[in-house]
Every structure is written in C-alpha cells, then in structure tokens.
Amino acid sequence: MNETGRVEAFSDGVFAIATTLLILDIHVPAGSGHELTAALAHQSPSYVAYVVSFLVIGVMWVNHHALFGLLAKVDRTLVFLNLLLLMVVAALPWPTALLAAHLQNTGDAKVAGVVYSGVMVAHALLYCTIWWYVTRDGHLFRPTIDTRAARATRTRFNVGALAYPATMALALLSPWAMLAVHALLAVYYAFNQLTIPGGEPTATPD
Amino acid sequence: MNETGRVEAFSDGVFAIATTLLILDIHVPAGSGHELTAALAHQSPSYVAYVVSFLVIGVMWVNHHALFGLLAKVDRTLVFLNLLLLMVVAALPWPTALLAAHLQNTGDAKVAGVVYSGVMVAHALLYCTIWWYVTRDGHLFRPTIDTRAARATRTRFNVGALAYPATMALALLSPWAMLAVHALLAVYYAFNQLTIPGGEPTATPD
Amino acid sequence: MNETGRVEAFSDGVFAIATTLLILDIHVPAGSGHELTAALAHQSPSYVAYVVSFLVIGVMWVNHHALFGLLAKVDRTLVFLNLLLLMVVAALPWPTALLAAHLQNTGDAKVAGVVYSGVMVAHALLYCTIWWYVTRDGHLFRPTIDTRAARATRTRFNVGALAYPATMALALLSPWAMLAVHALLAVYYAFNQLTIPGGEPTATPD
Amino acid sequence: MNETGRVEAFSDGVFAIATTLLILDIHVPAGSGHELTAALAHQSPSYVAYVVSFLVIGVMWVNHHALFGLLAKVDRTLVFLNLLLLMVVAALPWPTALLAAHLQNTGDAKVAGVVYSGVMVAHALLYCTIWWYVTRDGHLFRPTIDTRAARATRTRFNVGALAYPATMALALLSPWAMLAVHALLAVYYAFNQLTIPGGEPTATPD
Numbered sequence: 152m153n154e155t156g157r158v159e160a161f162s163d164g165v166f167a168i169a170t171t172l173l174i175l176d177i178h179v180p181a182g183s184g185h186e187l188t189a190a191l192a193h194q195s196p197s198y199v200a201y202v203v204s205f206l207v208i209g210v211m212w213v214n215h216h217a218l219f220g221l222l223a224k225v226d227r228t229l230v231f232l233n234l235l236l237l238m239v240v241a242a243l244p245w246p247t248a249l250l251a252a253h254l255q256n257t258g259d260a261k262v263a264g265v266v267y268s269g270v271m272v273a274h275a276l277l278y279c280t281i282w283w284y285v286t287r288d289g290h291l292f293r294p295t296i297d298t299r300a301a302r303a304t305r306t307r308f309n310v311g312a313l314a315y316p317a318t319m320a321l322a323l324l325s326p327w328a329m330l331a332v333h334a335l336l337a338v339y340y341a342f343n344q345l346t347i348p349g350g351e352p353t354a355t356p357d
Numbered sequence: 358m359n360e361t362g363r364v365e366a367f368s369d370g371v372f373a374i375a376t377t378l379l380i381l382d383i384h385v386p387a388g389s390g391h392e393l394t395a396a397l398a399h400q401s402p403s404y405v406a407y408v409v410s411f412l413v414i415g416v417m418w419v420n421h422h423a424l425f426g427l428l429a430k431v432d433r434t435l436v437f438l439n440l441l442l443l444m445v446v447a448a449l450p451w452p453t454a455l456l457a458a459h460l461q462n463t464g465d466a467k468v469a470g471v472v473y474s475g476v477m478v479a480h481a482l483l484y485c486t487i488w489w490y491v492t493r494d495g496h497l498f499r500p501t502i503d504t505r506a507a508r509a510t511r512t513r514f515n516v517g518a519l520a521y522p523a524t525m526a527l528a529l530l531s532p533w534a535m536l537a538v539h540a541l542l543a544v545y546y547a548f549n550q551l552t553i554p555g556g557e558p559t560a561t562p563d
Numbered sequence: 564m565n566e567t568g569r570v571e572a573f574s575d576g577v578f579a580i581a582t583t584l585l586i587l588d589i590h591v592p593a594g595s596g597h598e599l600t601a602a603l604a605h606q607s608p609s610y611v612a613y614v615v616s617f618l619v620i621g622v623m624w625v626n627h628h629a630l631f632g633l634l635a636k637v638d639r640t641l642v643f644l645n646l647l648l649l650m651v652v653a654a655l656p657w658p659t660a661l662l663a664a665h666l667q668n669t670g671d672a673k674v675a676g677v678v679y680s681g682v683m684v685a686h687a688l689l690y691c692t693i694w695w696y697v698t699r700d701g702h703l704f705r706p707t708i709d710t711r712a713a714r715a716t717r718t719r720f721n722v723g724a725l726a727y728p729a730t731m732a733l734a735l736l737s738p739w740a741m742l743a744v745h746a747l748l749a750v751y752y753a754f755n756q757l758t759i760p761g762g763e764p765t766a767t768p769d
Numbered sequence: 770m771n772e773t774g775r776v777e778a779f780s781d782g783v784f785a786i787a788t789t790l791l792i793l794d795i796h797v798p799a800g801s802g803h804e805l806t807a808a809l810a811h812q813s814p815s816y817v818a819y820v821v822s823f824l825v826i827g828v829m830w831v832n833h834h835a836l837f838g839l840l841a842k843v844d845r846t847l848v849f850l851n852l853l854l855l856m857v858v859a860a861l862p863w864p865t866a867l868l869a870a871h872l873q874n875t876g877d878a879k880v881a882g883v884v885y886s887g888v889m890v891a892h893a894l895l896y897c898t899i900w901w902y903v904t905r906d907g908h909l910f911r912p913t914i915d916t917r918a919a920r921a922t923r924t925r926f927n928v929g930a931l932a933y934p935a936t937m938a939l940a941l942l943s944p945w946a947m948l949a950v951h952a953l954l955a956v957y958y959a960f961n962q963l964t965i966p967g968g969e970p971t972a973t974p975d
Binding site: 160163167171174177179180183184187201202210344 | 360363366370375378381433436440450462465472
Binding site: 383407548 | 566569572573576577580581584587588639642643646649650653654655656657660661664665668670671674675678
C-alpha cells in the first residue's frame with residue numbers, strides 16, 4: 152500500500168470508529184412496562200442527535216475520501232493537517248452526547264448547541280485549510296488533475312464553509328433548528344460536490 | 358484502492374466495531390463466592406442477546422460483502438443509502454443492551470423486543486432498497502453480471518424480508534421466541550444466498 | 564480485494580478492536596496524594612489481566628493470520644466458523660474485566676478464573692475445528708500447500724489445545740497461576756508454529 | 770496482502786481505535802444554564818489532555834508507518850515486539866484519563882503525571898528496541914535500503930528517546946509543563962524524521 156493509501160486507511164478507521172461510538176452515549180433506560188415506553192420516548196433527543204451526527208460524520212468521510220482521491224502522494228504537512236482534522240472528527244461523540252443530554256432544557260440546550268456547532272466550525276476550518284494547502288501549487292495532485300481549476304473552487308468552497316459559523320448563532324435561537332440545518336448541510340454535501348477536471352475516480356472491476 | 362474498495366473498507370470497519378462493542382454492554386457483576394456465581398447466571402439474557410446480535414451483524418456483513426462483490430463502481434446515491442444502512446448496523450448494540458436488560462421481566466421484554474425487531478426491520482428495508490437500486494438498471498454491476506437475472510431475484514428477496522416485520526408481532530407474544538427466530542434467520546441467510554449468474558467472486562491466490 | 568482478503572480485513576478489525584477495548588475496563592481511581600498512589604497499586608490485578616489478555620489476543624491474531632495465509636479462497640462454512648471464532652475473541656474484554664475485578668478475593672477469583680479459562684477453551688475448540696475443516700480435503704488451500712502434511716499436524720495441534728481445559732482446573736487451585744500459564748502459552752505460540760510445506764508467506768517489496 | 774501489509778493494517782487499527790477511544794473519557798457534565806458553562810470550563814484539563822494524547826498517538830502512528838515503510842518482510846520477533854508496542858499504544862487512553870482527572874489538584878497531578886510520562890517512556894523504549902532490531906543486520910529491509918546508514922542513526926535515535934525519561938522528572942515539578950513538553954515532542958517528531966538513504970516511500974498514482 153502506498154503512503155496515500157495508508158493515510159486513507161488510518162483516516163477511514165477513525166471515521167468508522169467515531170460514527171460507531173456514537174451509540175455508546177445512548178443509555179439503556181430502567182423502569183418497567185409503561186414507564187419503559189415513556190423513558191424510551193423521553194430519550195428522543197438522543198436518537199435525533201445520533202442520526203444527525205452519524206450523517207454528518209458519514210458525509211465528512213465521503214468528502215475526505217473524494218479529496219484524497221485527487222492525490223498521488225502525501226507530505227508531512229498534509230499528514231499533520233489531516234491528524235488535526237481527525238482529532239476533531241474523533242471528538243464528535245462528545246458534543247453529540249452533550250447536546251442530547253441538554254436538548255430538552257432551553258437554557259442548557261443553547262450552551263450545548265454552541266459547543267456542538269463550534270466543533271463543526273473547527274472541522275470546516277481544518278477542511279478548508281487542507282483544501283487551500285493542496286490547491287496552492289498542486290504538488291500532491293495526481294498528474295491528470297487540473298490544478299488551476301481546483302484552485303478556482305476555493306471561493307465557492309469557503310462560502311459553503313461560512314454556513315457553519317452561522318449555525319453557532321442559530322444555536323442561540325433554536326438548538327433544534329441548528330441540528331436540522333446540520334442534517335440538511337450533510338445531505339447537501341452528500342449530493343453536491345465540486346468536480347475537478349481530471350479528478351474522476353477510476354472505477355476498476357477489481 | 359478503488360472507490361468500491363474504500364466504501365467496503367469503511368463498511369467493514371463499522372460492522373467490525375459494532376460487533377465488538379456488543380461486549381461493552383455486559384457488565385462485570387459485583388458480589389463474592391456463591392453470590393458471584395448467581396450474579397453471573399442472572400446475566401444469562403445478556404449472553405444470549407450477545408450471541409444472537411453478533412451472529413446477526415456477522416451475517417449482515419457477509420451479505421453486504423456479497424452484494425458489493427457484484428459491483429464495479431459506486432455512485433453518490435449508493436454511498437448515501439449505504440451510509441443509512443450502516444447507521445442502523447452501528448445502532449445495534451443499543452437495542453441489544455435494551456433487550457438484555459429487560460428480557461427477564463415479561464412486560465418490559467415486549468417493549469424491548471419490539472424495539473429490537475424494529476431496528477432489524479429498518480435494516481431489512483434499507484438492504485432491500487439498496488438491492489432494488491442496484492438491480493434497477495445494473496449501471497454499477499461488474500460487466501459479467503446478468504442484470505436481468507439479478508432483477509428477477511427481487512421478489513424472492515422481498516418475501517424473505519417480510520419475516521422481519523413478523524418478528525415485531527412475535528415479540529409481543531414471546532420475546533425469547535423472537536430472539537430465537539432472529540438467530541435462525543441469521544443462520545439461514547449465512548448459508549442460503551441468491552446466486553446471480555456471473556456474480557461468482559474471483560478467488561485469486563493473492 | 565478478493566474474498567479471503569476481505570474476511571481477513573474484517574477479522575483484523577475485530578482482533579484490533581477487542582485488544583484496544585481492554586483498556587476501557589481499567590478505571591481511573593479517585594482519591595488524592597498518597598491515597599491515589601495506593602489506589603493505583605490496588606489496581607495491579609487489572610494491569611496484569613490487561614497485559615495477559617492483550618498478549619493472548621495478539622497471538623491469536625498472529626496465528627489466525629498464519630492460517631488464513633495458507634488459503635486461496637474461503638467458503639460459506641469457513642466464513643461461518645470464523646464468525647463464531649470472532650464472537651469469542653470479541654468477548655474477551657468481559658472475562659478479563661471479570662477476572663481483574665475479583666482476582667484479589669480468593670473465593671471469587673476461582674469463579675472468575677474458571678470463566679476466563681472457559682472462554683479460552685471455547686476459542687481453542689473453534690480454532691481446532693477450523694483447522695480440522697481446512698485440512699480435511701484442502702479444498703481452500705493455495706495450490707502450493709501440501710494438504711497431506713497439513714493434515715498430519717492435526718494430532719500435534721489437538722494435543723496443544725488440551726492445555727486450555729487444564730487451565731480451567733488450575734484456576735480452581737490458583738487463579739494467578741492460571742493467568743501466568745495463559746501468558747506463557749501466548750509467548751509459546753508466538754514463537755512456535757507449525758510449518759506447513761509450501762505455506763511460506765510471500766514477501767514482496769511492496 | 771503480504772505479511773508486512775497485514776501487520777501494518779492491524780497496527781493501524783490499534784492506533785486508530787486508541788486515538789478515537791480518548792473521547793470516551795470526557796464525560797458529559799450535568800447542571801443547567803450558567804452551571805453547565807462552568808462545568809464545561811472546569812473540564813478544561815480533559816480537553817488539553819485529549820489534544821496532547823491525540824497528537825502523541827497520531828505522531829507515533831506516522832513514525833510507525835515510516836519505519837514499516839522500510840521493510841520488505843517481518844519475522845516472528847518483530848511481530849512480537851510490535852505487539853508489545855501496540856500494548857502500550859492501546860493503553861494510552863487510561864493515563865490520559867488519569868491525568869485529566871487529577872490535573873487540577875497539585876499533589877495528585879504529580880502522581881498522575883509520572884504515570885503518564887512512564888507510559889510514554891515504555892513506548893519510547895519499545896520503539897528504540899524495534900529500531901535496534903531492524904537495523905542490526907537489516908535482514909528485513911527492502912533491498913534499496915542502506916543498512917549501514919540506517920544503523921548509524923541509532924545514536925541520534927537514542928538521544929532523542931532520552932527526552933522521555935526527563936519528562937517523568939518534569940512531572941514532579943509541573944505536570945502542566947510535562948504535558949506541554951509531550952505536545953512539543955509530538956510536533957517535533959512529526960516534522961523531523963531520520964531519512965534513510967533508499968528509504969523514500971514510493972508514491973504511486975494508485
């Protein structure tokens with residue numbers, strides 16, 4: 152496996168584990184009969200937070216994957232920037248659990264919502280930094296990639312990233328709306344991606 | 358690694374982690390001497406739930422693996438559907454722990470059993486959706502696959518999937534019987550698979 | 564990636580996660596100053612159990628790896644047997660935590676020790692079953708493997724496996740001695756392996 | 770996948786899981802409104818410990834990766850030494866949680882800091898042992914590697930490793946300073962690596 156492949160494999164591991172650990176923060180309620188049904192219903196913020204965070208991390212993975220698919224090699228700086236990105240990805244079960252625990256109580260939910268959105272902002276900033284770094288002179292790109300065209304996407308890229316700080320403000324108004332926006336952003340980014348000339352993945356029948 | 362390979366690797370990670378996290382929900386009992394033996398015996402529903410859920414997720418992985426083995430490439434829609442499927446797979450330690458905690462008490466066990474079977478229904482629905490999507494026009498299949506023959510399996514596929522909603526009803530009668538049926542379904546699906554002409558995996562000596 | 568490769572990758576995931584989850588059962592003691600030092604010292608059975616179980620699972624992985632290195636392909640039966648083996652591997656953090664929690668108290672430690680050794684017996688039985696299955700007619704072996712020579716190892720293989728039930732009896736005499744024997748067995752199996760003519764792994768500069 | 774590849778894949782798994790488990794030791798505080806904000810601020814040692822340990826494990830992974838990139842094959846001794854190294858890597862969430870829990874209280878923080886640094890010393894010792902083993906006669910190196918040049922790095926390697934025991938002494942003076950030094954060492958080792966003639970990784974466009 153080449154260098155790029157192993158960085159991708161390590162990153163895949165962190166993404167896969169972070170999504171799967173999300174479930175550990177949903178506790179098994181005690182109580183019996185009707186109480187159990189009520190306790191399960193009371194946990195609904197946890198289910199919503201699980202679904203949103205799973206989608207968000209999943210789509211982060213899809214986009215991480217697309218970005219690394221453009222690269223022929225990696226260098227020390229990129230490996231280090233990627234490590235910082237993974238640090239934020241791996242942290243996501245914590246703000247998810249924080250938000251789920253406090254979403255029912257208006258005052259707390261705002262604090263938890265700002266923290267949750269703040270972690271998403273940190274992810275967006277690091278992702279933009281990596282994109283800025285690899286498009287600067289395209290020294291890591293596969294030979295078929297049009298570096299000029301890749302660099303031209305920077306503006307659109309950064310505009311999209313501005314949505315994330317806006318969700319911090321939204322968290323102060325309505326943490327539920329903030330969560331809905333993160334879900335919508337995930338679905339949006341799942342289906343809308345910048346296409347870079349020459350960057351089409353090679354589909355091989357194995 | 359091509360696109361399909363990386364989606365498989367990420368999925369493998371989620372399957373492997375979800376199975377391995379199941380053990381975290383079996384707690385270490387306190388007490389000493391004869392009390393410890395009794396406490397361990399009292400945990401038997403946890404052991405049964407662990408075995409059944411491990412088999413179920415394991416067989417889900419085997420079948421996921423077989424399905425992706427038919428594909429030459431993936432597209433955005435399939436990646437997104439697969440993400441939804443993995444969201445359900447990754448959630449399985451929670452209904453497993455819920456069922457284990459409440460299996461001894463008749464009233465609660467029914468509630469927990471319906472939730473457990475409900476998560477299995479969600480999995481079956483998503484799996485059928487993916488199968489429906491890839492057999493629709495076979496645009497992602499390896500060139501050797503007979504798309505018409507693959508599409509012809511849809512009916513048999515959906516009939517099998519009807520067993521899952523039936524387990525929800527069974528949970529109301531007997532949660533233990535429901536669990537036994539899930540174990541039998543897992544063993545059944547481990548050994549009986551639809552064979553698609555041209556879809557034999559290529560065994561290479563590496 | 565071929566079939567064998569993906570079964571190995573999934574198995575590697577379960578082995579890696581099971582070893583890494585072991586640490587979650589060592590808790591952070593409260594208390595301050597000298598109390599903290601004493602509390603840390605009091606946890607020593609947990610450290611010993613961690614080291615032994617990590618070695619045991621690590622060496623299980625090494626041998627699993629060696630066995631699968633002999634195979635050109637897998638079939639449904641092997642995939643299912645391997646799933647049962649992984650079910651036992653993934654369970655190991657639980658008997659490890661059980662033993663660590665009860666090792667200081669003579670009466671309990673015997674119960675916990677029998678459970679711990681019992682799980683190891685289950686692993687040894689499944690591993691022998693897999694070896695028996697693949698050497699029966701060698702239908703899954705790489706073409707270079709001498710099936711007759713592989714089958715001839717069965718006796719030596721089974722004799723080695725008898726050590727595991729003996730550790731269950733030893734646990735009743737001295738759980739600490741039982742743990743020491745498991746550590747020794749792990750080191751022994753790490754350095755002594757059956758060599759099968761034609762089964763040398765291919766070392767490639769990639 | 771060849772032998773080296775599978776040892777790397779297993780190691781990658783352990784590194785990825787160990788980093789991702791770090792977040793499980795940051796708990797979700799209770800309390801509401803201003804209390805929640807205060808509780809979150811009170812957790813700051815946990816955040817700092819998370820960041821430092823994530824960087825440390827991440828950089829350990831980068832260097833592990835670079836070392837294995839020099840190898841064409843592995844032998845039993847290396848697999849066993851690597852297993853001991855991974856045992857220390859997988860243990861890191863525990864000293865991290867220990868340090869985070871006790872960093873606010875001067876007396877305890879020293880005890881926790883010595884344990885934290887002690888685990889790092891164990892890692893450095895094992896890493897040096899592996900380097901000493903593979904450079905002894907270079908029997909595992911890829912053919913392009915200059916074994917003599919690789920062996921000549923041993924002194925510089927060991928000098929660097931002396932920094933780790935020094936951090937144990939520093940922990941007695943100031944656990945916070947000790948933590949800062951570990952962060953600096955991680956950043957230093959991320960960007961400064963011994964380059965071995967002939968050991969450049971092969972960058973292939975897939």
